[in-house]
Amino acid sequence: MSIYRTHTCGQLRGSDAGKEVKISGWVHRKRDHGGLLFIDLRDHYGLTQCVINSDNPVFAEIERTRLENVIMITGEVVTRMAGTQNKDLPTGEIEVKIKTFELLSSPVTDMLPLQVNAEENYGEEVRLRYRFLDLRRETIHKNIMLRSDVIYSMRRRMVEQGFREFQTPILTASSPEGARDFLVPSRLHPGKFYALPQAPQQFKQLLMMSGFDRYFQIAPCFRDEDARADRTAGEFYQLDMEMSFVTQEDVFTVMENVIGGVFEEFAEFTGTKQAVSPAPWIRIPYDESMLKYGNDKPDLRNPLVIVDVSSVFARADVEFKAFKGVIDKGGVVRAIRAPKVSDRPRSFFDKLNAWAQSEGAPGLGYVTLEGAEGKGPIAKFLPAGAMEELLKLTGAESGDAVFFAADVADKAASLAGKARTKIAEEMDIIEKNTFKFCWVIDYPMFELNDKTNKIDFSHNPFSMPQGGLKALQTQEPLKIKATQYDCVANGLELCSGGIRNHMPEAMEKAFEIAGYPAGAVQEKFGGMYNAFKLGAPPHGGCAFGIDRIIMMLAKEPNIREVIAFPMNQQAEDLMMGAPSPAEPHQLKDVSIKLDLPKAAVKDIKQAS
């Protein structure tokens, strides 16, 4: 038996009445009635009310104990008197009548920088600097437990699907594509650097070429890019997986089981049951997603869709110059049907118009429909025939409104996409309490870099072009699709993946199209290139962002709420004082001399 406790603070029930127990924990809250004192004792498992009255010799001492002191008490479990039981507390039927008391921690004498027993929105700086206190608080403590449970569930489900977990190097080579690397100087090789992996991409492919067939890893990934609310500074975790002898449908099936299963398992974490899309999840080609939703991460909780109505405004009998001018310059007009809003006050439309202007658009044009007749600022430019065509394209009916976005294709798509969200929010028609999954498929293999006007890989140079080498040799590069896909839930990108290009000839051709010199593949991906030539199986996989999944399950708007020790937006760890200057001898070891910019290097003050 533990010398510290016979029970946890969440354990005792009415049936334990009469037992002599010993429990330890933090002083969560005190209620001092003079001759009678209540202490809520808290540990990881819960709260237990402890009570002592003034005839006990330790009363005076325990009365002085401060919040967040760690104490151990012994006493008798007693059933609370009728009318004093607390139904909100699992242990609320009983209390522990304190006999002895011992302080286990150094007594708290400093002021607490944040209060553990309150669910206030404390500032990020205080929370991160005193993260150990913050993590004692109920909500985030539960989030971190959820994280553990989710990761365990992922592991179990992956193993059940026949996957094995691997570890891949943290000190590895810089990858020439993608985000900025974190570099680690090499002591043994002056002037050379390791890079922390942005993803274990090449290693997992090499494991397939090593014949392991099904790989997964709870993989730490490092990218030296700025943070966002849904993107941590520096590092994050992925459920990374890869499998051999598969098509993309095989990958989808596995992950619909695993991720769908995880979401089902934790769908009620917040207390409200969330529905989860049943498998198979909808597949949406990239081009269709860009048209109908205005981006490649559609939020399917929003019932509105975008349609192209350029043909309406291109008609000879339509004389709306603003849109015609856009079309003449090669642009498009996109429309969003908003059902049953024609009776909304003018302010509804004005607000949306003002919003569009704040997004940099000239405005958000619209027509409302009463019967077959159009009203609103643009309606007068639409004669009967054009109106008929508009209704046919959009499916709009009497009582609806149709909003327009006109610009060059990608800008019109982007504005229409944002407008789709904004209009749905204003209408309050976004489905609640549901996780809506889809796969976005058929990403383009290449794209035109609008700065250099050259062809780049649009996503990931490792994915197999649809049609293979032959497609690369015979098709217009910008029309070639990659076997590349994303998984999206509620408008949040959760995963990216692809069927990989395992044919060295096709890899070389793809890099040639993207403007790399001959031999580039061999130079950049030497290990993998050799493996491709010595018997590479067809393979593919994907990687799900674990932090984002937990964030969704916990319904947290900020990713730091599901990470125990995140860095702040400036990629600083205020608690540990990272990053910090290196000692001169450390720099000498790795043959580095500093050449600092004139802005002084900031010292991050450690918690004191």
Place this chain on the structure above:
RNA sequence: GCGGGAGUAGCUCAGCUGGUUAGAGCGUCGCCCUGUCACGGCGAAGGCCGCGGGUUCAAGUCCCGUCUCUCGCGCCA
């Protein structure tokens, strides 16, 4: 790098068109209180109003600059 918001007690915040001694809740300290569970009551300590300039008889409040935090853009194959 750029834009929005914020910065007042240990913490969360209030502080009006500039106007006497800058307030509240929690926490801390002292006193009272034997059934509370956000216990209650009385009292006290605690403030470079982020920092630096400026305007003014007078600045937490207005102006300029700057720093910090945060949200977004860029960036994130």
